[in-house]
Amino acid sequence: MVAFAILSVILLVSALGVLFFHNPLHSALSLITNMMGIAAMFALLDAHFLATVQIIVYAGAVMVLVVFVLMLLNIKEEGPRKTTRLFVLSCFVAGGLFMYFGVPIMYNAFAQFPAFNPNFNGSMQTLGKELYTNYIFPFEAASVLIMAAVAGAVMLAKRKFR
């Protein structure tokens, strides 16, 4: 419980840091902290596999690329942002619309998934079995999507050969 409280504080602070740091690399580091915090959250729930994969994929692969690009482009520190009244208003409108449409959609989407297996204990074996039996279609669909993204990235990078 204490660990959960400490983690929540770390997660919230780092999430706010992503938004409010002026230096993009500080924002990226803050996001890494957040990702690691989420992994720790998974570990607290005894989902060791999810925690490890969270670190490998998000903290290890995705964020490394982000940091890499930030360092390559050498983006300078932003000055203080100008917040006009219109900007604040549009933020609220966008947020409200997202809550109004997005939350019911997500709620319905999760309701349609097969029922949660009570024998699930977060170990690698049970997770693998679940993924390859009950959740085989979403799993394969996701892999097709990722494959399409990879093919697209290769096409973009090799544009001169078209």
Next chain:
Amino acid sequence: MHMGIEVVIFAIKLFLVFNIIMGLASFCTWVERKGSALIQDRVGANRAGAYFDFNLDIVRGFPSFLRPLGAPVTYALLLPVVTGIKIAGQLGIINTLLNDAVKALFKEDFVPDGVSNFMHSLAPFLAVLPVFVAFAILPFAPEFTVLGTVVRPQLAPIDVGILFFLAMGSVAVYGVALAGWTGNNKYSLLGALRASAQMISYELAMGISVVTIIIFYGTPDLFKIVELQEGSILQWGVFRNIGTGLIAMIAFFIAGMAETKRAPFDLPESESELVAGYFTEYSGMKFLIFWLGEFAEIALFSFVMVLLFFGGWHIPFVHLPAGVWWVALIGHGVLMAKVLFFCVLQIVIRWTLPRFRYDQLMNLGWKFLLPLSMVNLVIAAAWELSK
């Protein structure tokens, strides 16, 4: 009461693991200093130690409580100590373990202009921390029973096992990247970019060769993997499945050398091009912490190699009774001997081979090692299925 025993056992394990890391790292430092001298036909570090001639005058100058013993007895008592210090000095042990650290502690801690002090100091620790944390999942001796409790010499017995090692390997990039960025000069930045590109590239080959081993033994749990390698030498990971184990081992070893960023893969810190690469702007203890991390990484990779491919604590064709404390002790000794062998091997390779060119490095990673380990994985899986 039961809880108390567990806490005590955990504390002892923590102490042991920390000592294993530091011991292996200092051993590697010493081999690097003195072994490189041996390879290059130099004398090497030998200037620290006892440099007085041992004669009776000095014995008389020693503490007064020794005087009643008379000169011969005092001589006999002090001779081993002084000779020990002299030999340690000649071998460079005092130089590498004591003098280097003390020297680094007293050096000026330099922070470049226009850089956040916090970020600059954070980088070396970010580079070292994942390596140290990864040691938590490594078992360092077989299980044994003491006072009625089964002790598993492993800090964190999590079921994902070896995957955690890969996760920590991928996080280790940040320390290097941050170091290069806070260096605030072009050499540091270039070194950091090279380092992160190299570490990302070789992570893939390493991950896939680890998956090959998971397929052989059907579990990612390091403890079970080692237990399954008991008996004949053919049970070792290297000799499994018609040579696929050997290829996986080679891929893992090359990728491991690239991950530790040492010659022939030391492009991130190549002194002829980038001064010192990503840690150009580091001095004193922070610089030494980078080196500690590098040597701890060598130890980590040797450790994982031995656990995955070379039978861990098992002696081939020898069956020892399970669950006895002296067997655990022997197992630990055998494991450490194997680990030390691979530590020394990595250092010998570092001092033997010249540096790659950058395109050669990338070609080796992406066009040779990755396809090789992928094909190897498919063959290994097919063979395992057909059994």
